[in-house]
Amino acid sequence: MANLLTSDHIQLAYEVAVRVHDRSLTQRQGVECLTREGVGTTYANDLINVYRIMRRGRCYHRAINVPTTVLYLQGIFRDAGEEALGQALTAARLHIQYYEQLRGVTLHRIREAVEHSELLIDHAQGAIAQYRRVLDTQVQVALNDTAAARQARLAKKKKAAPVKFTTTSTYFLRDPDVVAEALHRADGSCEVCQKPAPFKRKSDGTPYLEVHHIVRLSDGGMDDLDNVSVVCPNCHRQAHFG
The missing domain is CATH 3.40.1800 (His-Me finger endonuclease fold)
Incomplete structure (x- = not known):
């Protein structure tokens, strides 16, 4: 079923998962919302649960496809910030380790998606680090005055x-x-x-x-x-x- 998901399905899954996580929807309501749009019941549960587990930084066992992984990581970064993304990346890495050991495969595309998402944190932290360096310099100039x-x-x-x-x-x-x-x-x-x-x-x-x-x-x-x-x-x- 994962391979049959459209980009609209993935976007909807993210929005529903966020609302279930924030408790503005129940799990059952979230699943019903996704199944009405053609997502299978089992995979609808998986999509919601993976988001919840990502936000906790735990290992999720159910596989989601690469576009869904990318959209979830980018959405978490955009909506919840770099700390939340760090938790989600930890969850994704744990999933990769679990799945590769279970199946005896290498998840090249998922690995690439996680590595690409790590750059989002590097960029944000780089901007803040640069600001702090500038502030430190400005403070030192002011102290010398x-x-x-x-x-x-x-x-x-x-x-x-x-x-x-x-x-x-x-x-x-x-x-x-x-x-x-x-x-x-x-x-x-x-x-x-x-x-x-x-x-x-x-x-x-x-x-x-x-x-x-x-x-x-x-x-x-x-x-x-x-x-x-x-x-x-x-x-x-x-x-x-x-």
């Missing part, structure tokens, strides 16, 4: 929501002057526990502290000095998970 110069620039900046950019997740562009001035203000000590930084950076010997947004940017917090505290790694984790 005088406090008066940084404060003068900050005083001229209008209050505005931080600029954001999107890969498959949304990221906020940080103001390097805010980071630099907060680090200068802290003078090498955590502003929560008041202890000196736990270690120094290998790159330049400066105290390692992190600039934490008190109200998260994603919750509408501002990227300014009033909304940041300089914290050691332990206090930073405590702020997020304690």
